[in-house]
Amino acid sequence: NAGVTQTPKFQVLKTGQSMTLQCAQDMNHEYMSWYRQDPGMGLRLIHYSVGAGITDQGEVPNGYNVSRSTTEDFPLRLLSAAPSQTSVYFCASSGTGHLPLTFGPGTRLTVT
């Protein structure tokens, strides 16, 4: 099993550009989520999904969109990148929302 994979590993965007961070898992997990990690602030939940076709907002959803068309994939879209979105983004999955999360390796995003 590859677990949770994320692409790209690094990305630099200019303000106003859009992009999609990819996340995939091969563990047949129903629950998937996106977090951002900023220095000294731990992880903040952006969006999550409890199954294909179902998504919900977390703590900091503004500026991000998600969709869940398959169990395996949960892409995160930045609509119009801003410097405040410079962060490390982690995707995670689990069998349900209350079970231990398996994290991907992260995507380091810089917006200039």
Added chain:
Amino acid sequence: SQQGEEDPQALSIQEGENATMNCSYKTSINNLQWYRQNSGRGLVHLILIRSNEREKHSGRLRVTLDTSKKSSSLLITASRAADTASYFCATAPYNNNDMRFGAGTRLTVKP
């Protein structure tokens, strides 16, 4: 706002000593989990304690939970240099599926 808050923010000890870090949270929970993050990497799950449990052990890890005080502690015994990492608590609320993390405790174990 974040659900869990760890204390202390940073902890530095010698190899062989015990490390204790604390977590406080705000709402009713289904369970509480502890994770470790080595620099620049994804988080790794360490241990889960359910709301009806008071103490749990896993190897050199001991976790306690006090739901009346909405707090938990993680004890790492006989620490090693390889335990150097950031440790986060995360809470799984009863009434929804969004797991929230605290800001973490940065542990440094000196050889």
